[in-house]
Amino acid sequence: MMTKAIMQLDTLTCPSCMTKIQKALANQTGVASVKVLFNASKVKLQFDDTQTTADQLAAVVTGLGYTVKSIKVKQPKVA
Template sequence: MTKAVFQLEPLTCPSCIKKIENALNKTDGVDTARVLFNSGKVKAEFDESQVQAQELEEKIKSLGYPVLSVKVS
C-alpha cells in the first residue's frame, strides 16, 4: 500500500469532510481516506497498481478543494 498526504487550504465546514472522504473511498484502489479537519490534510492509503496519487489529487480538485502539496510515501 502506498500512502499520501494532501495538504488543502483550511476547510470551513464539517460537510466538506464527508464529501471528500466519500469521493475518495469510492475510488477503485483506495483502501482508506481520512480528512483531518483542523489541519486541512487528507490522508489516503491506496494500491498504486490501481490508482495514482495524481488521480486522487485531481478528484479532490474536481470537488472544489485546491491541493497545496502532496507527499507520497
C-alpha cells in the first residue's frame, strides 16, 4: 500500500541541503516519490509501507544531521 507522509524539518539553510535530503530518501527501498519544499522546510513522501516506515525515513534525514520536528502520515483509504 502506498502511504503519504509530510515531514516538518528545522529550517533548511541552503539548496544543497534540499538536494542531499532528496537524494538520500529517493535511494531508500520502497520510496516512490520525494519532494523537498525548501522554503517551507518540509519533505513530502510517498512510499510503500510494506518496505519501509515513516520513522525509518525520518531516521535517514536525522542521520544526515537535520532535525525532523514532526511527521504527518496519511494512510491510504482501503476500498
